[in-house]
Amino acid sequence: MGVTPAEVVCGCGSDELIEILLRLVWPSAVVSCSPSFAMYRFLGLQYRIPHVDVPRLPAPAFDINMAPLITAVKANPGCIGMVFISLPLTLLQLCPSLLRMTACS
Numbered sequence: 001m002g003v004t005p006a007e008v009v010c011g012c013g014s015d016e017l018i019e020i021l022l023r024l025v026w027p028s029a030v031v032s033c034s035p036s037f038a039m040y041r042f043l044g045l046q047y048r049i050p051h052v053d054v055p056r057l058p059a060p061a062f063d064i065n066m067a068p069l070i071t072a073v074k075a076n077p078g079c080i081g082m083v084f085i086s087l088p089l090t091l092l093q094l095c096p097s098l099l100r101m102t103a104c105s
Contacts, residue, residue: 027078040081
């Protein structure tokens, strides 16, 4: 994706962190995978930043639907909200998903 570690912002999904990130970056769009934090959509509406929702696969796993996510990322949205459901295997999902997503850009 052409970014350095210094350009990556990580957090616990707090509303303030999401708002600060959107105000600093002012992306062309925000991509998130529902279910996710409502603030991505809410703040997108508030700041007139388009929100692209990529729904997860059905319960109980709620895995990330990689094909539409990669399509959304290739459009270079500027902000991608990756939220992982609090399940024991979440960290195991995180690394492969991020690697696949960043390899596509």
